Each structure stands twice: as structure tokens, then as C-alpha cells.
Amino acid sequence: MLFRVDPTGSTPLSDQIAGSVRRGIADGLLGPGDRLPAGRELAASLGVNMHTVLRAYADLREEGLIELRPGRGATVTGANPRELAHLSETIRDLVATARRAGLDRNELISMVGKAFT
Template sequence: MLIRVDPARPEPLADQIAACLRRAIADGDAPAGTRLPGARELAASLDVSIHTVLAGYQRLRDEGLIELRRGRGATVRAGIPDGRAAVIDLARQLVDAARRIDLDETELIDLVRAAAR
């Protein structure tokens, strides 16, 4: 599993880390039970702060994709419905695209509701 960040991109580094891992989960490269690299180890390999890595891991935890356990690290959760990580990634891309054209949250939600009908 390859995790890369690009400091020149406008996206925060923690979001880039989360996106790489989200794609690995969606593509099946990180199946349920996969232990993710330790935060210190990953921070050192990417030359970023450990807090940046932890912020990326926390986003994935909040999305229900990984479990974080003190002393045991981060693992990909079991029971994630197929495609969930991909949908989360697409949702983030949609939000980013909406922000670029100054679409407010209400308009975006209305568009998503209309598309879901």
C-alpha cells in the first residue's frame, strides 16, 4: 500500500493521507483486519508531523472505515459494506468541486437529493 503526500497541493496533508488510505480500502488493497502503519513510522516516512498522520487516521475513524486502539494501532474495520470507502471518496470529491464553484451547502444537498430520486 503506497501512501504519498504532496505539500504543493492545496489539500491539507492529513486529508491526502486519509484519501490514499480510503482508496486502498476501496480498491481492496487494505482488506478488513489490515493493520495500518504506525503513526510515528508513517510520519517519519512521509516527513510530516505525527499529528498530521493522526488527524488523517481520525478522519477515517470518523467515517467508520478504521478502528484506532491505543497501543494496538489502526486497523481496517470488518463489516464495511462493499463500496463504502469509494462512496466516501466520491462524496469528498463532490464537496471539493462544489467549493471550487462557490456552491453553498444547501444547494449541494439539494442537488444530491435530486440525483437520488
């Protein structure tokens, strides 16, 4: 899998790294059990701080897309990662659209809650 970051872009580097993984999962390039590069290794290849990579991996873990295990590193989860990756990207787009529309967090949450009824 190819990771790319644009240090001059407005998107934080950790978000760009996490986005690369999400796209890889969504496109089927990464599947359950696939290992991601070690944080130190990926940081060196991208020319970024290791903590930037670890922040991206932590975000992906919170989203349920990867597992982080001592000695095993980061692996893609088996819990339908493609759907979770698509959902995660959709939510990020939704939040960006809501911000542009001037909605605050509570207004967006209310709208999402109404959509479930």
C-alpha cells in the same frame, strides 16, 4: 501499502494520507482487519508531523473506514470498507464540484435530499 504525499500540493497533507488509505481500501490492497502503520512510524517515513497522520486517521475513523484502539493501533473495519471508501471519494468529488458551481452547503444538501425521493 505505499503512502505518498506532495508537500508542495494544494491538498492538505492529512487529506493526502487519508486519500492513500481510501484508495488502498477501494483497490483491495487493504481489507478488513489489516493494520495501518503506527502514527509515529508513518509520520517519520513521510517526513510530516505525527499530528498530521493522526488527523488523517481520525477522519478515516469518522468515515467508518478504520477503527482506532489503544494498544492495537489503526485497523481497517469489517463493515464493507470498500463501499465506504468509494462513497467517501465520491462525496469529496461531489462537494468539490458543488463548490466550483457556486453552491453552498445547504443547497447541496437539498439536492442530495431530493435525489433520495
